[in-house]
Amino acid sequence: MSILVFAESADGSIKKSSLEAISYALEMGGDVTALALGTIDASEMEALGKNGAQKVLHVEDERLNQGHIAAYATAIAQAMDHTGANILVLAKSSLSDIVAAKVAIKNGAGIATNVSELPDTSNGFTVKRSIYTGKAFANVSLTTDKKILGIKKNVVALKEDGGQATVEKFDVTFDDADFGAQITGSEVAEGDVLLTEAEIVVSGGRGLKGPENWGMIEELAKELGAATGCSKPVSDIGWRPHHEHVGQTGVKVSPNLYIAVGISGAIQHLAGVNSSKVLVAINKDPEAPFFKAADYGIVGDAFEVVPKLIEAVKKLK
Ligand SMILES: Cc1cc2nc3c(=O)[nH]c(=O)nc-3n(C[C@H](O)[C@H](O)[C@H](O)COP(=O)(O)OP(=O)(O)OC[C@H]3O[C@@H](n4cnc5c(N)ncnc54)[C@H](O)[C@@H]3O)c2cc1C
Known part of the structure; x- marks a missing residue:
């Protein structure tokens, strides 16, 4: 089985979620080729090999450095043909969801996004997708020859014990329409770490009593290199900006630690x-529902616990 993985990059660096996609492809078995587009740092190319890609196809076209979605789809479709790959794996992102749909049309492939487990191949090819903001799952059977899987973050652990991938220059035939629309830039809403990409998120709720008490949340986040989030009522009241609101009606996050x-x-x-990989709840009410979902819980007053946590993190550093 030959599997192609789209190695999405930003500013010359491959996204960690794409490295996870390579580890996912490796766990499926078969030959894994990664496709890198545009200008990529040499060390990043090495990371693709370390994470399990046997080969990297590199399209060194500078026009691909920034969001030409149609061109990405063309490059991926041609790379699938070139390698004979019948499976394409992409890490879920706002960009890759659209790219995957375009490749599916070009190559007549069956597609499943938001995939949350390895496929079950015991009887055909079935994948589990997360639906309704993670409250339910759908089992989807893909019967087409070519298949596209958009995988969620944290579905498999990163494997970093691979070898060195051979890097091959790959030429793609584009046409003008591939460059007809472009994402010209993106702005991080606020703060140093983007909430949706963060490895760690420190989030506050109404238990913090008021916006004047967010200093300790921001300080803990800064010490941990984390993004800050909040519950819906907190942003509704205006204690925090709306883009920090996490939940069903807000931002969905998948950090290693929440x-x-x-x-x-x-x-x-x-x-x-x-x-999220690990959920930690700090709440003074031992009956708070969060403790049922949390991996770790601290029953205590946030105004005592958080300053102690900050001190402990500083000491560790
Ligand atoms: C259609 C719909 C969509 C919604 N979408 C979202 C959503 O996307 N995101 C979201 O967050 N909510 C959403 N909500 C609201 C949700 O139902 C809850 O009301 C909300 O999440 C509660 O926010 P909270 O936990 O900050 O506040 P509260 O429910 O008031 O809880 C505060 C917590 O803080 C604890 N606490 C108090 N003082 C301290 C202290 N000193 N130290 C430690 N702990 C303390 C309390 O024990 C309590 O558990 C939605 C509701 C509806 C109906």
């Missing part, structure tokens, strides 16, 4: 955090 401070753990909030 720390919820003074958040009750209502089902609508949990819907936005249940793809």
